[in-house]
Amino acid sequence: MKETDPLDVIDFIKESIARVQQYTPEHKQEFDKNTMIQDAIIRNLETLSDATAQLPEDWRDDYPDVNWQRIKDFRNRLAHGYMSVNLDIIWQVIKMAPDLDDILTAVTEMEITYSNNQP
Secondary structure, rough: OOOOHHHHHHHHHHHHHHHHHHHOOOOOHHHHHHHHHHHHHHHHHHHHHHHHHHOOHHHHHOOOOOOHHHHHHHHHHHHHHHOOOOHHHHHHHHHHHOOOHHHHHHHHHHHHHHOOOOO
């Protein structure tokens, strides 16, 4: 199986974050009552979290302020604990937690750094 180019992984992560931001309503009440919005956001959070694990370890090591393990654990919770996902926690992740901004900043910097090193 062909290995995925890390720059393609970065594009995927950035697109997933953009979708989460696009799909997130302004008010939690709308989020709580709209299962389609919940599903779209949760799916994108799950896949972008999984994609971060596909980034080269040495690239992630350059960004120790990003809690990569917590992101991986969050993905596992979404994927395997799907019957008990707490919507209040999802809301906190998308509205109040710094992780999405930290991930976006890190992968954007990675993209700049490593795209300049491509043959």
